[in-house]
Amino acid sequence: MDPDEFRRAGHAVIDWIADYWATLEQRPVAPADPPGTVAAALPASPPTACEPVEAVLADLDAIVVPGLTHWQHPGFFGYFPANTSGPSLLGDLVSSGLGVQGMLWASSPACTELETVMMDWLAQLLDLPQRFRSSGSGGGVIQDSASSATLVATLAALHRASGGRWRDAGIDRRYRAYTSVHGHSSIEKAVRITGLGSDGVRPIEADPETLALRPAALRAAIEADLAAGEIPAIVVATIGTTSTTAIDPLPEIGAICAEYGIWLHVDAAYAGAAAVCPELRWSHAGLEYADSYCFDPHKWLLTGFDCDAFWVADRGELVEALTVLPEFLRNAASESGAVIDYRDWQVPLGRRFRALKLWFVLRWYGAEGLRAHIRSGVALAARFADRVRADGRFELAAAHPFSLVCFRLHADDDTNAELLARVNGTGRVHLTHTRVAGRYTLRLAVGSPQTAERHVDEAWELLTAAADNLLRP
Ligand SMILES: *Cc1c(COP(=O)(O)O)cnc(C)c1O
Numbered sequence: 001m002d003p004d005e006f007r008r009a010g011h012a013v014i015d016w017i018a019d020y021w022a023t024l025e026q027r028p029v030a031p032a033d034p035p036g037t038v039a040a041a042l043p044a045s046p047p048t049a050c051e052p053v054e055a056v057l058a059d060l061d062a063i064v065v066p067g068l069t070h071w072q073h074p075g076f077f078g079y080f081p082a083n084t085s086g087p088s089l090l091g092d093l094v095s096s097g098l099g100v101q102g103m104l105w106a107s108s109p110a111c112t113e114l115e116t117v118m119m120d121w122l123a124q125l126l127d128l129p130q131r132f133r134s135s136g137s138g139g140g141v142i143q144d145s146a147s148s149a150t151l152v153a154t155l156a157a158l159h160r161a162s163g164g165r166w167r168d169a170g171i172d173r174r175y176r177a178y179t180s181v182h183g184h185s186s187i188e189k190a191v192r193i194t195g196l197g198s199d200g201v202r203p204i205e206a207d208p209e210t211l212a213l214r215p216a217a218l219r220a221a222i223e224a225d226l227a228a229g230e231i232p233a234i235v236v237a238t239i240g241t242t243s244t245t246a247i248d249p250l251p252e253i254g255a256i257c258a259e260y261g262i263w264l265h266v267d268a269a270y271a272g273a274a275a276v277c278p279e280l281r282w283s284h285a286g287l288e289y290a291d292s293y294c295f296d297p298h299k300w301l302l303t304g305f306d307c308d309a310f311w312v313a314d315r316g317e318l319v320e321a322l323t324v325l326p327e328f329l330r331n332a333a334s335e336s337g338a339v340i341d342y343r344d345w346q347v348p349l350g351r352r353f354r355a356l357k358l359w360f361v362l363r364w365y366g367a368e369g370l371r372a373h374i375r376s377g378v379a380l381a382a383r384f385a386d387r388v389r390a391d392g393r394f395e396l397a398a399a400h401p402f403s404l405v406c407f408r409l410h411a412d413d414d415t416n417a418e419l420l421a422r423v424n425g426t427g428r429v430h431l432t433h434t435r436v437a438g439r440y441t442l443r444l445a446v447g448s449p450q451t452a453e454r455h456v457d458e459a460w461e462l463l464t465a466a467a468d469n470l471l472r473p
Contacts, residue, residue: 009053016057017089021072024450028427029076030069038067069430074450077459078432080270081447084304091360092304095353102351105339106331112340115142115355118362122309125367126275129288132311140311141345142354146269147186149294149310150236152346154190156292156312157234157263159321167321171195175233176225178202180213180248182241184267208437211246211398213237219256234263239283240271243434244398244406247283254289266290271402273300276370283401300447302373303361307354319344373449377403380446380456387460393467397436403446406436413440415470422466429459
């Protein structure tokens with residue numbers, strides 16, 4: 001594909017995406033076809049002769065799009081949002097076009113320097129503690145996901161807890177990680193990857209009312225482990241749990257970590273974006289205790305997957321834990337100590353130029369545009385929660401500090417599961433579920449940039465219509 005062929009096909013693809021976004025609302029949010037439908041419609045073997053891009057686009061429309069759940073659809077309320085946006089896509093396109101590798105500063109200097117500045121910009125936007133800024137001993141890096149951030153934080157924490165022995169001698173099974181029973185599954189996965197096994201994670205009881213980790217239970221677990229000769233290495237606290245957006249009490253948890261010298265990682269994958277709004281920064285109180293912190297601009301900050309923003313207070317510890325230096329990567333800039341080599345801040349060696357999409361997004365929207373996006377999500381969730389509160393047949397299952405509302409019918413689990421199936425079956429909206437205190441609970445997470453009041457109102461109308469039918473004697 002020469003540059004002229006690329007230009008022509010590229011314009012067609014951009015047109016295709018613009019048309020897709022413009023017509024999203026007319027499509028069913030999720031497909032109803034059985035498993036295997038998409039695979040059966042594809043040829044069993046790759047083409048022998050070359051094919052034009054137009055032929056691929058035609059099959060995209062005919063085969064792929066009908067098999068998609070449309071995450072950018074204004075009626076998509078499932079899981080947490082995974083926002084993308086025009087500027088994000090364009091920045092990613094430039095990144096793909098440049099095709100550079102940013103593993104070392106020397107392997108493409110602007111790739112590293114733009115990333116460092118973007119992470120400092122984001123730290124300012126969220127008003128993160130000074131210790132995370134690159135001007136001091138800390139700094140930020142883009143990971144592919146919050147799961148990777150947790151893994152990297154766990155490795156650095158083990159490095160610290162073992163006095164550096166872990167790196168060369170391997171793991172000894174006495175190290176322990178702590179998180180609320182509502183901590184994300186990626187924490188157990190990270191601990192398993194380190195070789196500690198799932199038993200290395202201590203699930204800490206949460207308050208039944210706030211669903212937040214109970215500091216007294218954390219202290220008791222640490223004391224019990226110390227008494228048994230185990231070594232507490234890391235606590236992972238959450239701002240905005242995946243199930244209900246509960247907020248762990250960082251001031252108390254941080255004080256405990258400081259007292260015992262335990263690494264504190266704060267996982268704010270979804271809710272961290274809220275801190276661009278000064279009125280929502282109360283959710284980050286106590287963050288000055290954290291050794292590391294992450295949130296996903298790819299969830300609620302209009303930046304396409306993958307983009308997890310991860311900061312550490314002491315980049316030296318992280319680099320020491322992860323660095324391996326083969327001869328073929330040696331270079332004068334790295335040896336001078338004057339540059340950052342992000343390969344030492346993550347699991348893979350290679351890394352693409354993800355800072356570009358952040359740069360495009362931050363410049364296109366500005367702080368005010370990003371705040372408007374977050375405020376719109378919070379206001380739409382509040383509007384929906386008001387409807388739930390006003391209808392005696394429903395109840396709210398948890399607080400809704402951000403843009404997720406957890407609710408259910410005053411009815412048994414099967415009836416609530418049937419309610420979810422029926423509203424999703426309309427193809428107009430897509431919600432998912434969780435369990436709160438063991439009970440089946442529906443989740444409505446606002447987040448698509450196209451979602452407006454009328455979409456949230458439609459979701460409520462569909463829910464009440466389905467409830468009318470289900471509760472009819
Ligand atoms: C979504 C989520 C994660 C995982 O995010 P990825 O970036 O997809 O790995 C981790 N923690 C919390 C609290 C989440 O909500």
